[in-house]
Amino acid sequence: MHFAEQRAAPYSMKSSWHKRYTVSNNLNATNNVLAAVVESGIDTHVVHLGTMGVYGYGTAGMRIPEGYLEVKLDTEDGREVRKEILYPSDPGSIYHMTKTQDQLLFAFYNKNDKVKVTDLHQGIVWGTQTEETKMDERLINRFDYDGDYGTVLNRFLMQAAIGYPLTVHGTGGQTRAFIHIQDTVRCVQLAIENPPQSGERVRIINQMTETHRVRELAEMICELTGATIDNLDNPRKEAPENDLYVANETFLSLGLEPTTLQSGLLQEVQDVAKRYADRCDLSKIPCRSLW
């Protein structure tokens, strides 16, 4: 299970140094483990945590498939042929770009050396506790709410808990894919328990359970908490509004039962954000990485 990558888009965009660190760390980490698998001669299944961001967010009304896209091509002699290709990537940051380059590493080692690979294209994780971490307070996961590592929902939750307006970038019309941390853990387990067959191409699975616009999330949290919304200039280069339709049948067919925002959000507000609000460092909240 390959988790050894610099994991934050804003962090990857903070400076030239951060770009170079992210590229060197992420690509060498992935290549090193694949080269080691080949060198060892052991029949290994590599599971990798990728991101929905490899697809980009401009889909022209298409449903995003699980990794592979069927396209039609015109040949020189006027025939039309169908080909299945790796979904054309469109990363929005250096971090996301390294994940699109990881895909090419996986495709090559799979083709040339028959390495078995499952690449999980994960949405934005929310939530803090899993069944295991709930067993003792000392097992609780980290909860990032800062501008670099805090994913959008966690930032909103902490902001609501301390009476800070929810910081929505632009109109909040960006649609993103989400998954609860408990479901993430379950997906990783299902991926490991269901390896590809020998000779099978890289298995790509979309690891997300629902999509929402950022402003919908903010409104949901306002309803639960009475927080207000502050629309800020978007620090990122991205479309102000986008739709997002995502295929996610694989994990559902393997038995994943999603934790929905509607059912899990209130618990997160009460048990995590409010409970630990006194530890919050307000200076960490603004997103200071601009691109």
Added chain:
Amino acid sequence: MHFAEQRAAPYSMKSSWHKRYTVSNNLNATNNVLAAVVESGIDTHVVHLGTMGVYGYGTAGMRIPEGYLEVKLDTEDGREVRKEILYPSDPGSIYHMTKTQDQLLFAFYNKNDKVKVTDLHQGIVWGTQTEETKMDERLINRFDYDGDYGTVLNRFLMQAAIGYPLTVHGTGGQTRAFIHIQDTVRCVQLAIENPPQSGERVRIINQMTETHRVRELAEMICELTGATIDNLDNPRKEAPENDLYVANETFLSLGLEPTTLQSGLLQEVQDVAKRYADRCDLSKIPCRSLW
């Protein structure tokens, strides 16, 4: 002009160490120069030497375009939309794979930071001298004929000069794209003199002038020199036979006048391979990198 990459497919495949060196060197080199261009704030045109090998050699009767491919997609509501995408890559070695990953670096920095980039997808270079190097014997270029760095035609030329059978891998049915070193230099000059406009996508140009099957090349050289052919097992994982149709209008329209194998090969045999044959180290000729 970014030439700072490990340049040999066989070298990249010699061991785990060589794979890791090639990935780290090539991707960090490209990312470093792009990150430096952005950090400097200088309006720079980056020209990069890539390879025809990013396209792969299984084209299903299609003509390989200069970088971008028009595909047709079916949307969820039954419409057909046309999109132009980066040609789906299919690298045959770690070396070639890094060049497909370079393309994603260029696309990202071009989209996000408007960096002007020309990526040259070069065929296999043959020949030794340019107009400039001919001016004095001390200016002569290196001539690699060994199993790691020697490109196929140079290996054949040296083999013929020393009476060693021409080592054809498999049937020699592999079709590859070629360009003379004089034309390579001219193409680099033309690329630098014709930068993309501000805001233009990455300009990809195929830098090749003719295609040949490997066994055709061997036969041409046998006719010129009386050499014999030795069909060896192919050390590489690749299709035994393939066709290759390549678009190369851009450089021709900019004024490139190709040096053809038919016109230039005899000179190469006489002026380089035979003249320096006494320096040849026979132990270096076999390809010892297997994949």
